[in-house]
Amino acid sequence: MGITVDERTQTTPVTQDSDGGHDLFAHYIKKEKIVESAMTGKTVKALCGKKWVPSRDPSKFPVCPTCKDIFDGLRPGPEEND
Numbered sequence: 019m020g021i022t023v024d025e026r027t028q029t030t031p032v033t034q035d036s037d038g039g040h041d042l043f044a045h046y047i048k049k050e051k052i053v054e055s056a057m058t059g060k061t062v063k064a065l066c067g068k069k070w071v072p073s074r075d076p077s078k079f080p081v082c083p084t085c086k087d088i089f090d091g092l093r094p095g096p097e098e099n100d
Contacts, residue, residue, distance in 0.1 A: 044076035046085040065089060 045064030052072060055062045061069045066084035 042079065043082035043085070044079040045082045046089050047072075 047062045047064050051062045063069050065088040066082050
């Protein structure tokens, strides 16, 4: 009597839209996109590339380090007058 080994490999492709660990962070997106997404249900895209429909309170999560690095590297916009 022999031993039979049934070896199967399952792979799941990781795409840019994959959540991965991104759900563990609050991401940087344009404010107007948050309102648009809330009204239409459309996805938004963070600076780091994550795409999703916002539904959680971002203040409960740490800031995405990739978004922060990108944001910190951006040039400041025009200053507003008081």
